[in-house]
Amino acid sequence: MVQGSKKNLLERIRAAGVVGAGGGGFPTHVKYAAQVEVVIGNGAECEPLARVDQQRMASKPREVLRGLEIAMEITGAKHGIVALKKKYGPAISALGEAIKLGNLDGKIELRLLDDFYPAGDEFVLVREVLDRVIPEFGLPLAVGAVVSNVSSLIDVAAAVDSQRPVTHRYVSVAGAVERPATFRVPIGTPFSALLEAAGGAACKQAAVLSGGPMMGSIVDESFASVTKTTSLMLVLPVDHPQITRRQRTIERQIHLARSACLKCMLCTEICPRNLLGHRLYPDRLMRNMAVGVSEDLQAYTGAFLCSSCGLCTAYGCVMNLDPCAMNKELVLRLTDAGISRPQPAEVFAEREFGPLRRVPSKRLIARLGLADYDRPAPRASFEVRLSRLSIPLKQHAGAPARAVVERGQKVTAGDMLGEVSEGALGARVHTGLAGRVAEVSPMAVTIDVE
Secondary structure (H helix, E strand, O other), X not given: OOOOOHHHHHHHHHHHOOEOOOOOOOEHXXXXXXXXXXXXXXXXXXXXXXXXXXXXXXXXXXXXXXXXXXXXXXXOOOEEEEEEEOOOHHHHHHHHHHHHHOOOOOOEEEEEEOOEEOOOOHHHHHHHHHOOOOOOOOOHHHHOEEEEEXXXXXXXXXXXXXXXXXXXXXXXXXXXXXXXXXXXXEOOOEHHHHHHHXXXXXXXXXXXXXXXXXXXXXXXXXXXXXXXXXXXXXXXXXXXXXXXXXXXXXXXXXXXXXXXXXXXXXXXXXXXHHHOOOOOOHHHHHHHHHHOOOOOHHHHHHHHHOOOOOHHHHHHOOOOOOHHHHHHHHHHHHHHOOOOOOOOOXXXXXXXXHHHOOEEHHHHHHHOOOHHHOOOXXXXXXXXXXXXXXXXXXXXXOOOOEEOOOOOOEEOOOOEEEEOOOOOOOOOXXXXXXXXXXXXXXXXXXXXXX
């Protein structure tokens, strides 16, 4: 039973600063302010080497289901689904038992997915679970659904039942480290401390990705810190292909595309958005940009449809080109030129055999050169003593939070550091540890830990 009005429940979620933990960071209180038929708990966790969501489903099944019930109550949904992969045996067992003990049969069900990438993408997930296609630039709301990451659902349950804000995150440290593991750490924890907790790098010179090998970005572990959307820190040798590719300049990308593109169209043939019938054509976009053709406006504006899943680059292109990076660059150039995204197509249809073109995760990991790093990252105690937290004020979609603390002010665990301006899209920010505010900037609040 969920206690409280819709307004009260949404306010508790807003006050706790809950956002989409799967990576997008969309404020959850805004997402749930809708009426839908079904709420889907996204436990697919498709990024290679990611471990957090499957572990949390196995260890906190009742909290996942409680969060899902709350989301259903707020949105008026009569049906709840937890979508996760068939290979997540411990999570399936734990959730199945919790459904029985909670008498939730008929109200909430598990939907088991094959192990492919990108199963966790909202558009792909909705197609797999509901057999409905979200239109271009649309949201799951357009087909009667809300999708919420399972870690977000746990945060929702804590916000409503205990009025506990989001202050910590579970992060897996994987790749070229001595002891791959998953740690529970305060938001603002430096990546350098995570690397230390995992025993340090297992190579002479290492680079760090925040996120996975498909959608993650290179960061400096000395300055980067954990946010509400951080779930994976991937350490790789500096000469690993997934690092060197990201270090190319856009000028180099264009030069390589001009000289090496085979016009094979494999990047488009594997594109999940194109297969759903969306007007995204990575081959045309990359080729036209490389040679300076400007007449093919449909291909150019199709870049706005790209989800940056990286499949065109990592799996489609046999010439080691990077259509995904070209898409991102083109969106920036179009935006700077004042060209807006096109109107959604009124009528569209999935590509023939589109749903069958799934990329198996194991094969993708091998293609990425990560097979040696596909190791367990069990939960472990975080033993590193933290002296300072750097807590970003923008960890979510929308505007940055506005700092509500001053330099020299003492704070305790759970205190609010950043508030959302009236009428703005955003989320509150809190501290997970007590200490004294050392610095306040428009970007972050730095705390010297007691």
